[in-house]
Amino acid sequence: MENKKCISYGLEHKTGVIVSHCYQCGKCTAGCVLAEEMDFPPSLLVRLLQTKTAENDNCVLGSNAIWICLNCENCIARCPKEIDIPKIMDYLREQSRHRKCINKQSRPVVAFHSAFLQSVKYTGRLYEIGLVAGFKARTFRLLQDVNLVPSMLAKGKLNILPEYIENKQKMKKIFSQTIDKKEK
Known part of the structure; x- marks a missing residue:
């Protein structure tokens, strides 16, 4: 009988991706950059x-692979069974954050992801200076690349003030219905 606490059960239930359909041909790995x-x-x-063991689930959730996947979909294009690995990766990232077992090497990726979403949530679009400030505050890399700022400002590559979408409430509603709801 299948363990309902294992990652695969939740994965299949939430995403519809059935990992048991994979017969390990390796084409996904061959096509992965x-x-x-x-x-x-x-x-x-x-x-x-596929093994559906707690030990392997913990290895997967604590892996760096789930965070560095680009979701480029080369794997789906090559897979004879069309296993949606990017969808799997999204689910695993969510579970890794929820269970607080993020790989130490991946913490900067997670910090960037959080800073990006926060920027979009409050302005409706990407605000580069806000993104960088949020990332640096989360990673304590405060002085890294600071020498690039003056030339980027002079070239007009960075806007001091953020641009906002017309109806910020719509963006906040999207976040409250999706991401904020998952975090509760």
């Missing part, structure tokens, strides 16, 4: 999920 950088390449990650 970041496979060599990953601690678990896509095919191995799916295999670990």
